[in-house]
Amino acid sequence: MAIVAKSLKYTKHGEPQDVLELVEQKIESPQAKQVLVKILAAPINPADINTIQGKYPVKPKFPAVAGNEFVGEVICVGDEVKSVETGQHVVPLATGLGTWTTHAVYQEDQVMAVSKNVGLAEAATITVNPCTAYRMLKDFVQLKPGDTVIQNGANSAVGQAVHQLCRAWGINSIGIVRNRPEIEELKQMLQCLGATAILTEEEIRTSDIFKTGKLKRPKLAFNCVGGKSATEVSRHLDNSGVMVTYGGMSREPVTVATGPLIFKDIAFRGFWMTRWSKENYDTPERKQMFKDLCDLMEQGKFVAPVHEMVPLDKFKDAAAAALSFKGFTGKKFILDMSK
Amino acid sequence: MAIVAKSLKYTKHGEPQDVLELVEQKIESPQAKQVLVKILAAPINPADINTIQGKYPVKPKFPAVAGNEFVGEVICVGDEVKSVETGQHVVPLATGLGTWTTHAVYQEDQVMAVSKNVGLAEAATITVNPCTAYRMLKDFVQLKPGDTVIQNGANSAVGQAVHQLCRAWGINSIGIVRNRPEIEELKQMLQCLGATAILTEEEIRTSDIFKTGKLKRPKLAFNCVGGKSATEVSRHLDNSGVMVTYGGMSREPVTVATGPLIFKDIAFRGFWMTRWSKENYDTPERKQMFKDLCDLMEQGKFVAPVHEMVPLDKFKDAAAAALSFKGFTGKKFILDMSK
Structure with missing residues (x-):
């Protein structure tokens, strides 16, 4: 040969x-x-x-x-x-x-x-973005159906994976994206994937989406942007909420106010799929993750x-x-x- | 009566x-x-x-x-x-x-x-500062004798308590303070309480204290200052280290670079003694804490x-x-x- x-x-x-x-x-x-x-x-x-x-x-x-x-x-x-x-x-x-x-x-x-x-x-x-979304949804906060997560960069590949996993698991998924000419098409596309609501950076600043009581305040936030966007997203977290940073698109750091850290018990963590995969090379958790993701993909519930x-x-x-x-x-x- | x-x-x-x-x-x-x-x-x-x-x-x-x-x-x-x-x-x-x-x-x-x-x-x-130091040393990272912690505002009341508990538990305690005319007396006083080393904000920026290999890099940092001081302290943390913020003396937020969050798995948390005490009003953990602290105080090992x-x-x-x-x-x- x-x-x-x-x-x-x-x-x-x-x-x-x-x-x-x-x-x-x-x-x-x-x-x-x-x-x-x-x-x-x-x-x-x-x-x-x-x-x-x-x-x-x-x-x-x-x-x-x-x-x-x-x-x-x-x-x-x-x-x-x-x-x-x-x-x-x-x-x-x-x-x-x-x-x-x-x-x-x-x-x-x-x-x-x-x-x-x-x-x-x-x-x-399958191995990078869906796994990143899967682990970030599983490993930082114990989520139940009906809970809420919020993320910026909600149209990223990880963002798209988060919406789909949230839909499969009964979790509300709120996404923040930058405004753009084709914003309505983008919102529609992401809602089609499972997002509960998509707001622009400007809209979330004045939104009362968590104040009406219909949606629980998020216990979990994902950040791939940094800077003001991360600060704004963290502001909506519930007490003892966790913001997980997995990217830094704006190249600006995350700014963490002292008050929420101490009095609201907000935590700022990071996630790197490469590290997790090395540390869990052949663990049952990794096998289960691939099985869950492949099942959803075969059923057409995850694209x-x-x-x-x-x-x-x-x-x-x-x-x-x-x-x-x-x-x-x-x-x-x-x-x-x-x- | x-x-x-x-x-x-x-x-x-x-x-x-x-x-x-x-x-x-x-x-x-x-x-x-x-x-x-x-x-x-x-x-x-x-x-x-x-x-x-x-x-x-x-x-x-x-x-x-x-x-x-x-x-x-x-x-x-x-x-x-x-x-x-x-x-x-x-x-x-x-x-x-x-x-x-x-x-x-x-x-x-x-x-x-x-x-x-x-x-x-x-x-x-006893109920505020020693308990804050005790819980921050116990509840975020599993420390072993020979491990290192680092803190800014190392002359605060919590800072003094941290040095004394570290001495009692065999943990290296590195403290950062602002420079001042009577800096040598302050260093001596804090070392007397159990600090392994006290450095000014300027000294830590150029120090090779963790590079010589004599001291393990800290897995735990305490921050009561914020701003640049917090950023500098967090820079010395070991992989998977945790910075716990319990005060904000400078009134400046904590700035968290994306890289260390993701690639070094550094976590930024907060601690509020009042919340812990309410949530643990009559738990065995609280009784054990008071017993440990009172024992040290009776033995003259904690002032x-x-x-x-x-x-x-x-x-x-x-x-x-x-x-x-x-x-x-x-x-x-x-x-x-x-x-």
Whole structure:
């Protein structure tokens, strides 16, 4: 068997359009516990771009293949492989696997089989954003059906995942977004995903949405913006509420007033999916999370973030577009190697 | 029995010197579960001043006797009282008892007996500052002997309590204070109480105290200042460290950078002793805390904060002095009614 893979490689940090090169390389047959995977789809995440730029706390060894997420089909397995079979779809359990490539050889324990009934875009993007939303909803506050969560950047990929999980779990999901010309379409799209209400940064400042008593004050807030937006969102938290920061789009810090910290017992925490995944590599909690998410995806109750599939050889256009969008406005580019 | 109490009362919010009046009032004999207490000493705490000014979240019913802490001697008990006896020393379990008075009648379950071997100044100040230090050291991070905590405002009454508890429990206590002419004397005094090292705000910025490897990086930080001081202290926290804010002396908010929140898993929490005491009014944890503190006080291993005893009729001078010190520089005024 002689397979030649096309891979997006880089040997130094820089802008993706400048440092990534599409190179061909012969792939060896999988040995022992290795599996050979034909990558079907791999998304371009903000963290992938930041890693290439050298701005992320995780540093690759050069030369490196870019990318962390994928869904692929197992096309050949080593003779000691037990957990996956040829023909199955797999997604990564490990990070830094170098997934912007047509084919790759991984260790058996670096991947996990998923049902083929999970769509390619959903499977390719399952390990980062849906898992971030899942863990942030589960691990900071004990939520019950009828409780409320609030988030800014509510149209981000994580934001879209939060709305869908809240709908599935009976939780009210209030989203804050920046105002824009097509705001009504955006509100409609997010409400369609499960958001209870979407307000602009201006609207939330004067809203009485939590004062009428119809909605419980949120015990949990998610922040991917920082600055004034984070302060405004935290202001709506109930006593003993928690704000979880998972991004810093505005590049401004979170400002925490002393009064709410002390007298309202508000807590400010952070969440990093990469750390959680490393610390919970093969825990029952992680298996349960993937099962729950795949079930919802198979039932059509959880869809991938708004995205565009682009061929591997158009990666420069996609990377530039991901950069110009700053990777945070909800539209995700997914490299399509399925053809 | 006809006892006439002298009490510091107020009927409206304002500066203590303006609104407090020393009034005489006949005290009725204690009935049923009531106890008549001769107050021996009662401190002037920042929260007492803020309550009189109307700047505290707890509002009194007018007319109100000022003050929350005291140590007193039981001089008469109602016929259903079981937990305390005439002659015993007692301290408050409840807040808002109105303690700036020579005598008062309380409910049996509002007070707790303490050994007469605990000094008057120690007993009079046990329920707020030592308990705040105790809970902040116990309830946020699991500390082991050899671990490190760091705090700003390290000369505050809570700061002094933290140093002493750390010494008793084998924990390294690093304190940050503002520079001042008598800085060497202040450092010596705090090290005498148990501080491992005291640095000025300027010194900590360039210190390599945690880089030499002799001291573990702190997993716990206490902040009563806010602003730049809080940011600087939080910068030294170890991964997964927690900063607990219990005061806001600079009146500036705490600024939380996104990176440490997400990638270092730093958490920003708050602590309010009043809330904890209400939620744990008669829990085993509270009894154990008072026992631990009283034991240390009896053994001479825990002393009251630097203080000055002042007679009740000099309350205007003491209140003005407490205000001019902003109540936070470590010198506490204690009203002395023991004569």
